[in-house]
Amino acid sequence: VLKKKIAVLAGDGIGPEVCREAIKVLEAVAERFGHQFTFDQQLMGACAIDATGDPLPAQTLDACFAADAVLLGAIGDPKYDNNPAAKVRPEQGLLRLRKSLGLYANIRPVTAYDALLAHSPLKPERISGTDMLIFRELTGGIYFGDKGRTADGQGAYDHCTYSREEVARIAHRAFQAAETRRGKLTLVDKANVLETSRLWREVVQQIASQYPEVRVDYLFVDNAAMQVILNPKQFDVILTENMFGDIISDEASVIAGSLGLLPSASVGDQVALFEPIHGSFPQAKGRGIANPIATILSGAMMLEHFGLQEEADAVKAAVQAALDTNILTPELNALTPCSTEQVGNFIAYQV
Amino acid sequence: VLKKKIAVLAGDGIGPEVCREAIKVLEAVAERFGHQFTFDQQLMGACAIDATGDPLPAQTLDACFAADAVLLGAIGDPKYDNNPAAKVRPEQGLLRLRKSLGLYANIRPVTAYDALLAHSPLKPERISGTDMLIFRELTGGIYFGDKGRTADGQGAYDHCTYSREEVARIAHRAFQAAETRRGKLTLVDKANVLETSRLWREVVQQIASQYPEVRVDYLFVDNAAMQVILNPKQFDVILTENMFGDIISDEASVIAGSLGLLPSASVGDQVALFEPIHGSFPQAKGRGIANPIATILSGAMMLEHFGLQEEADAVKAAVQAALDTNILTPELNALTPCSTEQVGNFIAYQV
Ligand SMILES: CC(C)[C@H](C(=O)O)[C@@H](O)C(=O)O
Numbered sequence A, B: 001v002l003k004k005k006i007a008v009l010a011g012d013g014i015g016p017e018v019c020r021e022a023i024k025v026l027e028a029v030a031e032r033f034g035h036q037f038t039f040d041q042q043l044m045g046a047c048a049i050d051a052t053g054d055p056l057p058a059q060t061l062d063a064c065f066a067a068d069a070v071l072l073g074a075i076g077d078p079k080y081d082n083n084p085a086a087k088v089r090p091e092q093g094l095l096r097l098r099k100s101l102g103l104y105a106n107i108r109p110v111t112a113y114d115a116l117l118a119h120s121p122l123k124p125e126r127i128s129g130t131d132m133l134i135f136r137e138l139t140g141g142i143y144f145g146d147k148g149r150t151a152d153g154q155g156a157y158d159h160c161t162y163s164r165e166e167v168a169r170i171a172h173r174a175f176q177a178a179e180t181r182r183g184k185l186t187l188v189d190k191a192n193v194l195e196t197s198r199l200w201r202e203v204v205q206q207i208a209s210q211y212p213e214v215r216v217d218y219l220f221v222d223n224a225a226m227q228v229i230l231n232p233k234q235f236d237v238i239l240t241e242n243m244f245g246d247i248i249s250d251e252a253s254v255i256a257g258s259l260g261l262l263p264s265a266s267v268g269d270q271v272a273l274f275e276p277i278h279g280s281f282p283q284a285k286g287r288g289i290a291n292p293i294a295t296i297l298s299g300a301m302m303l304e305h306f307g308l309q310e311e312a313d314a315v316k317a318a319v320q321a322a323l324d325t326n327i328l329t330p331e332l333n334a335l336t337p338c339s340t341e342q343v344g345n346f347i348a349y350q351v
């Protein structure tokens, strides 16, 4: 019997309802394979601000450190977004959590599901067969540099910094992933303008010699923003810094035909975190229309992280069954839509 | 007789060949409408480094100041891109030119041509009717902030700064454009993370009250990167800062089905500059396969800037005729391709 303790930060908007289905699926896995998973629900995001004034209360962070992994739903609320003067924001909790847990590598697989090609805005022949893995640096860069207003109140600044070590540790992970895949790594940067990008190129060029099986390519981020749409099949592993990764990975997500399908893992040297890439989608909250698959697949990535490959494969096969049988939420099945709960039930039952 | 002096910075790669065709078209316009345009060719970019050691020689800058407008081809060469240690780079010339001429607003129209829907990676029903105008701030932000290596050589930094004034001047231009179009302005930023983005939101919110006819929308850049592909028709005017504009405008360019179609204008308080959005495409240099239309349409934007609307419309109609009759370079007409020169000849003849 494998015992694992999972901290659950369901968060805001549709976070709680998609987490509920992912937990259901993980419980089904535990039952079928004879493991024991316990779930420790904690507050983070706007709900945590409302309850405690702090988007990441100390109790939540303690629970994460005490857990074997963290499952996150989504955070964010329009009442904070549209108020540039708000001093406390849900996102601060997420950023502080990433930094505290040392989650320096955010890993996002992007796959085009054949069953869903009709839902993609892209022509099927362009995307069928797409299979890329994006490594986004998650605890450095402009997200975490000094920021503020100038003394006269007339200006603002955000500082972007990177150290060789910050680049090297995620680069090694990306090269290792490329070795087990199709052997191609593309560094996305803006080395023709940014000094930090030139540092990224230097470090990646140096590290490349340790991975002779991996071909390395360099793309400027503006060009990458085109190539991801024009010819997504050219990519295997993409490696990039925090801000570019935020943009390029969300952009790449449109290939799949729904944001509601894409999971992510954020890893570092301690406890890892798993979350869907979509946001809190407040308009959908409580309506049973949120797609739980991205969160369920984030659970599958967690199982892989635990070394439970067979279990992870069972979840992925169950998701594939939902896609094949059209047991899907309205954005993917407008005519005979299933609810969030029905999709979760089906996948849990199939596991 | 209208007399205008145009500085031509043909640049690197395919720059000279596409400029040649744009000049041909502008000369045809001058002849048909009885104007007098003179062209002053100057070096910039890698060719200027090779000839003088400086990507923007003083003589080139002087010629730009002395001109009524600047026509730019493209700059950049792989021998500099792949060398992170290169001290002098072609791009420095372009950035210095933008700063020296005070070209703070880069304006890029993105249109889906019905004749080319088959060439877009996106499904036709998603993009037919797309008509957006992107305002990218061009002389501020992380492009122009302090940058360098840390004292210990282990790190690098790039500073992003914006002042209220820098935001306000381009925001006014974008609002004015929205007033004459469909009355919608979308600010793209990352106000949930960046202080500079929060400054952008504040300034835009303040200015909005002066343009009661314009509806203002706010989108985080990661979401914008999805929306541009998922539903490009929702956009009228997009306003954004320098780095985000670089990425989002190149991304949006895929809608048109070819980079080779999209022009841009860069304006400030002095002389304006017009250039295709594509790069120097060194692999295509001298092969007669480069599409000159983006540069020719940049010439049309120059004519509009001179107040010559009828002349600009004549160029656009001639381009439309080339699209309708399939007088197009190989990326758009693989079976019976025309050369760069043939496309230019046809359009000049039609004007
Ligand atoms: C909510 C926001 C701070 C966050 C980010 O930009 O990292 C989100 O967009 C993400 O990608 O996880």
Ligand SMILES: CC(C)[C@H](C(=O)O)[C@@H](O)C(=O)O
Residues within 6 Å of the ligand: A192, A193, A222, B076, B091, B094, B246
């Ligand atoms: C060449 C490069 C410096 C430039 C930029 O990033 O501004 C280019 O990509 C552009 O968009 O004009």
